[in-house]
Amino acid sequence: MAEPHLTETVAEILAAYRRDALKPQDVVARSYAGIRRHADPAIFIALREEAEVLAEAAALVRDSDRTLPLYGIPIAVKDNIDVKGLPTTAACPAFGYRPAKDATAVARLRRAGALILGKTNLDQFATGLVGVRTPYGIGRNLFNDTLIPGGSSAGSALAVAAGFVPLALGTDTAGSGRVPAAFGNIVGLKPSRGMVSCSGVVPACRTLDCVSVFSLTVDDAIAALKVIAGADDADPYTRPRPVGAVGPMPDGVRLGVPLPGERLFFGDKRSAEAYDAALDKLASLGANIVEIDIKPFYEAARLLYEGPWVAERYLVAKALIASAPEALHPVTRQIILAGAHRTAADTFAAFYRLEELRRGADRTFRSIDALALPTAPTIYTVVQVLDDPIGLNSRLGTYTNFANLLDLCALAVPAAMRDDGVPFGISLLAPAGQDAALAGIGRHFHAAAGLPLGALDRIA
Secondary structure: OOOHHHOOOHHHHHHHHHOOOOOHHHHHHHHHHHHHHHOOOOOEEEEOOHHHHHHHHHHHHHHOOOOOOOOOOEEEEEOOEOOOOOOEOOOOHHHOEOOOOOOHHHHHHHHOOOEEEEEEOOOHHHOOOOOOOOOOOOOOOOOOOOEOOOOOOHHHHHHHHOOOOOEEEEEEOOOOOOHHHHHHOOEEEEOOOOOEOOOOEOOOOOOOOEEEEEEOOHHHHHHHHHHHEOOOOOOOOOOOOOOOOOOOOOOOOEEEEEOHHHOOOOOOHHHHHHHHHHHHHHHHOOOEEEEEOOHHHHHHHHHHHHOOHHHHHHHHHHHHHHHOHHHOOHHHHHHHHHHHHOOHHHHHHHHHHHHHHHHHHHHHOOOOOEEEEEOOOOOOEHHHHHHOHHHHHHHHOOOOOOOOOOOEEEEEEEEEEOOOOOEEEEEEEEEOOOHHHHHHHHHHHHHHHOOOOOOOOOOO
16 A cells, blocks of 8 residues: 555545555545544544445446546535435434435546545534534534534535545535635635536525535645536536636736725734735735725625525525424524515615625726635634624624625635644635636645645644
8 A cells, every 4th residue: 555645635646546556445444444543423424334435446446447537536525415325414314315316516526436435514504604503513623622613514624634535525605615624724616606516415595506625735626626517407507617727826916805904803813914924925926916995895795694695595494494493403593594584675685786796896806816815714612603603603704705696716725824723724716717717826825835734744
């Protein structure tokens, strides 16, 4: 078996396969051994039997082409995305069902040679950025177990950051594919809306939802995106958007950042300092830092939970709330029930305002190529979030909630380890269709940051 440190990323694992230094069975066995050692039952909701996945890996070796783009790559899937043979619960046991087929994104992963290990924990119905709104336990933050893991895709991010899998699927409506990436020192890619089919995904806000990717490197995230992207007749919201080729970071790329007086960190000086350092690093790499008025983006972010999009969340759980409201997590139920009382007039008023904000965002992007923002303004302890579950969650979405409303793609990348040992990340955002351009910037920045991959230096 190849040396562990040579086979952490998708690219490294595939290279080891090509030189016959490793077999898919070896990688699967190592994944399960790591899961057992770590012993956190709150990462996976459903984990396939190791013998079953080993048999699948052996069949892959026997019957499949080793040039498949994700040949023998173990992958975890958020438990609001259908995987045939495993229940889908969306972290609500009373809602659970057994899907007859894979979600489109999962089916495409399988065709590319990937091996699905199991389904991961999440904030119930993907409603939250904290990772604590689940009956399946709170996953341990890998850097400080008093802190939240971030959500809603908590389990998927933890599985990648801990090195159990090099790739995982999440979803992202308000930041669920980016905030837990920042708290786990990994990459979180939120593609352009409609680039990846949501067929077989339990909706949060169907008009905004995106399937997202967690990985240790930007290149690995793009490799996965190229596999799962593409139009799908089963999802009318998909759009024909090619991923494109990832090039180098352009010299002089214009990165928009908030005016100093508009930067929100809620008293977290460490995160503020880490953001300043990240901007200095970007400038040293050739970026042109452009200060912009960020307030319209903040207003769009507030619309997500103040406007009619909460009603979309209500539609998903409407029948369950009517028959067994106690089956929902109390915080999730409180948020979703707010969507039951929106009027058509409220909806159109929000649509009108959002369209004005979109035009303002378009004007901003005439003077910049992308935004470079903190992924999250701060991080909280589990105790703090349990004491103020809605207020603190709202703060975490400061720099993420507006992305899908404004039709932006986003890439969260690690930026630094703060002096208290907590990771800090930034996000790059640009108009839809610029996914590859963001990857070119993010790849260069991540390499220059010189950070360990995820928490692999901490996981025995």
